[in-house]
Amino acid sequence: MTCDDYKDLMMGYLDNELSDEQRQRFEEHLAGCGECASELEEFKKLKAITDEVTLVEPEDRMWQEYWGSIYNRIERGVGWIIFSIAGILLVIYGGFKIIEELIKDPAVGMILKIGLLALIAGIAILFVSVLRERLYFWKKDRYRDVRR
Amino acid sequence: MPSVCQEEIVAMRRCRRGSREAFEVFVNRYMKDAYFIALGLVGNREDAMDLSQEAFIRAYRNIKRVKPGRRFFPWFYQILKNLCVSHLRKRKYRRASSLGAADSPEAAATADCFSPDVVAGRNETKDKVWQAIGKLDNKHREVIILRHFQNMSYEQIAEALFCNQGTVTSRLYYARKRLKELLGTEKGGGTSDMR
Numbered sequence: 391m392t393c394d395d396y397k398d399l400m401m402g403y404l405d406n407e408l409s410d411e412q413r414q415r416f417e418e419h420l421a422g423c424g425e426c427a428s429e430l431e432e433f434k435k436l437k438a439i440t441d442e443v444t445l446v447e448p449e450d451r452m453w454q455e456y457w458g459s460i461y462n463r464i465e466r467g468v469g470w471i472i473f474s475i476a477g478i479l480l481v482i483y484g485g486f487k488i489i490e491e492l493i494k495d496p497a498v499g500m501i502l503k504i505g506l507l508a509l510i511a512g513i514a515i516l517f518v519s520v521l522r523e524r525l526y527f528w529k530k531d532r533y534r535d536v537r538r
Numbered sequence: 539m540p541s542v543c544q545e546e547i548v549a550m551r552r553c554r555r556g557s558r559e560a561f562e563v564f565v566n567r568y569m570k571d572a573y574f575i576a577l578g579l580v581g582n583r584e585d586a587m588d589l590s591q592e593a594f595i596r597a598y599r600n601i602k603r604v605k606p607g608r609r610f611f612p613w614f615y616q617i618l619k620n621l622c623v624s625h626l627r628k629r630k631y632r633r634a635s636s637l638g639a640a641d642s643p644e645a646a647a648t649a650d651c652f653s654p655d656v657v658a659g660r661n662e663t664k665d666k667v668w669q670a671i672g673k674l675d676n677k678h679r680e681v682i683i684l685r686h687f688q689n690m691s692y693e694q695i696a697e698a699l700f701c702n703q704g705t706v707t708s709r710l711y712y713a714r715k716r717l718k719e720l721l722g723t724e725k726g727g728g729t730s731d732m733r
Contacts, residue, residue, distance in 0.1 A: 402692070405685065446657065
């Protein structure tokens with residue numbers, strides 16, 4: 391085995407994560423390898439100074455309000471979804487009503503009526519196309535169940 | 539890092555049926571871990587608090603996707619990490635667009651936000667170490683945070699990262715090596731001068 395093969399054992403030794411057998415094997419290597427012994431010493435120093443760094447704990451008030459804040463955001467999220475759906479439905483309904491009136495109105499020119507119908511048909515085709523594409527890729531997505 | 543317990547199994551079952559109160563068990567159990575991990579990854583208190591809460595909200599909305607018998611934390615950790623990485627990416631682009639093309643916008647965007655005022659009992663050495671951690675790339679910073687700040691075992695880190703323990707030790711080795719280099723190239727000498 392080369393020194394490179396002992397890198398993992400070195401980390402385990404440093405973090406006290408080795409079995410007795412692994413520890414013994416690493417210590418035997420260490421006794422005959424000055425390079426690894428010196429590297430281990432450097433890592434020990436680094437670990438010691440890194441372990442000294444701790445982060446400031448937020449005030450207790452932050453923890454007391456933590457769940458409340460999440461709960462409110464979840465509740466508001468539901469509210470926003472309902473609001474958005476209602477808004478979209480109303481806009482679609484209103485839009486269709488306006489277009490219906492324009493189509494029925496004899497005073498409106500034929501070109502405008504054809505243009506409006508073409509606009510609606512275009513939007514409908516685009517919507518169906520995007521929806522179909524999304525569904526296709528979602529079904530084919532090999533990673534959709536990964537890491538759950 | 540607390541281990542899975544009966545309370546968590548029962549809470550998971552209730553969460554699947556849509557109980558918000560049951561989800562509170564997970565929030566109370568992991569909120570500090572979530573906050574400190576996010577702080578370690580993004581380096582900023584306000585962002586860490588907001589991202590950790592957002593991760594819980596996303597977890598709540600998707601909890602039915604957790605396969606029965608799976609532990610909550612490793613799954614939740616993926617959500618939190620993805621949010622933090624995405625946040626860092628946005629920060630990088632914001633910086634890049636405000637400053638023009640930088641040499642290494644990702645490292646700069648991260649390191650700049652690693653303000654030492656989040657470090658307890660500050661001194662020069664601790665400030666340098668914290669800022670050096672901020673200069674590591676995401677993959678290396680992550681293992682340092684989980685090991686040194688969360689005191690997670692290799693087994694727990696491997697479970698959270700969905701990798702084997704060999705990958706964890708290998709990443710830790712290169713992360714520490716890089717950290718050593720960063721501290722060694724800082725003014726004031728290497729780790730040997732920092733006691």
